[in-house]
Amino acid sequence: MQIRLIDLKKQYESIKHEADPKVLEILSSSNYIMGQNVKEFEKEICEYLGVKYAVSVGNGTDALVIALKALGIGQGDEVITSPYTFFATAESISSVGATPIFVDVRLDTFNIDPSKIEEKITPRTKAIMPVHIFGQPADMDEIIEIAKKYNLYVIEDACQAIGAEYKNKKVGSLGDIACFSFFPTKNLGCAGDGGMITTNNDKLATICKALRTHGSGIDGEKAYNLLNNVKETASQNDNSDNTVYNPLKYYNYIVGHNSRLDEIQAAILRIKLRELDRWNNLRKEHAEYYNESLKDTSFVTPFKDINIKHVYHMYILQSERRAEVVSYLKDNGIATGIYYPVPLHLQKAYTELGYKLGDLPNAEYLSERTFAIPVYPELTEEQRQYIVNVLRKFE
The missing domain is CATH 3.90.1150.10 (Aspartate Aminotransferase, domain 1)
Structure with missing residues (x-):
């Protein structure tokens, strides 16, 4: 008998009857980027997790990087995290110019040990990034209590844990901001790369939306106004076609990224989310x-x-x-x-x-x-x- 560690073929076969027609429908529509499926998927993730905002991005690593940038974390800052996780957790911290500070894990849960966090906090510490490793939530009450005591942000790396719960609340709804990966092998995986940022904070959501698309358009303008205490509000809605031509994308307000979830991935994820x-x-x-x-x-x-x-x-x-x-x-x-x-x-x-x-x-x-x-x-x-x-x- 031959048994794979993860069998993506079997999962595909179970949704093939829904996925194949949907993919063909999107291909024939010629609307491939940031369309209706992306909007609906973000809405459905909000409902599933019990959060106010869900901002889809290109992958889980981008989600972490953009979340850190939205919080203003950068050069000279420190972020406390786990050493027992995938490299992207620490890599994202380094990518924004900050330094990962590793705190040992519990031997039973494999998650960061809250009792060892405080000794690693310095004046440069800006956030704690717990990882819900292998699908088991970290000790969020203790972590959040420490964060409040030292005025730190909490960034949930929930890339391996969609659907997991901590004291009857879904991970991704517990910290200031959270990040998910939809890499194919994840519990909720697409047919390529994909990621999501979730938050209940209006300002963070706006900045994340701007950062994922080059800091341009209406979201870019809103983010710029928030970051610079400008009282003006954007007066138009960005409903242009994002695949062929959107004139608003040529007006850039902050330096961001190109990190978008495409329509085909969003459609597949919507089907899988129901399962x-x-x-x-x-x-x-x-x-x-x-x-x-x-x-x-x-x-x-x-x-x-x-x-x-x-x-x-x-x-x-x-x-x-x-x-x-x-x-x-x-x-x-x-x-x-x-x-x-x-x-x-x-x-x-x-x-x-x-x-x-x-x-x-x-x-x-x-x-x-x-x-x-x-x-x-x-x-x-x-x-x-x-x-x-x-x-x-x-x-």
Whole structure:
């Protein structure tokens, strides 16, 4: 039996009857950029997450960069974040000229440890960027309390966690601003790249809208007025065709980016959004099956806090014999993934920050032990039984 870590073909087949006609409809419409599907998807994300604004962008990394810029974070500033995550988290901070300050993680949840944050705060600290890693929300009450105490922003990196909940509130609605990725392998993934910024702050939403499209047009003018305390308001609506010719895009007010979600991706995401909760529940069922089936083995199964809803973007096991078990699973047709083999503070790109082995022991410990096994929604009962049987035989 051959089992992929993530099977995107199976997911496509489940929505093919809806997706194919919609893609052809968009192609024949010739309206490809920032059209009605994008507007409707942003509205639907707001309703799903319970937020006031959703600003779609080209990818999750751009979402993080634009969110940081909207908050005015830049050269000389510091942002506290996790070392146990994908590189884009820290990369976005560096991209705006700020410095990522890494705080060690909890061994159980893999999320940033709030008890270790305050000691890293300096006069240059401007924000805390918790990561809801693998679909498990971080300890947001403690993080928000610290942020308020020191007058810091909270930027949720929710790129792996759409649909997850912290104390009955969706991630993406908890901090000052939040970021999502729709990379194909995510719980809600498109057929290419895509991202989203969410916030309840009017000013931040306006600036993000301007930054995603070169700081131009009506959104650019509004952002410029907000940033420069200009009382004038834009008097016209930008309803021009964004694909062929929009004269307003040639009036630029702030320096921004070219980071837009296209119509085809938005249409596919709208279809998948309707399935997201069901798919996340299937991931949860698979995770619970693994937890029960492996509880008397040497494998350490994922911890789940009682106050949260985990959406299992990845199902992560721990083993002292990781290399052996990964090789064994491969020999038996089961794909795995190692997340993450090198914690961010020890990446070559951050050598100049001066971290050394032993500085953040929990992140380093996890990077040596953790690996992912398949948990995608389309996984069959036969497949997951086979995975468990192979793992138990390894013992």
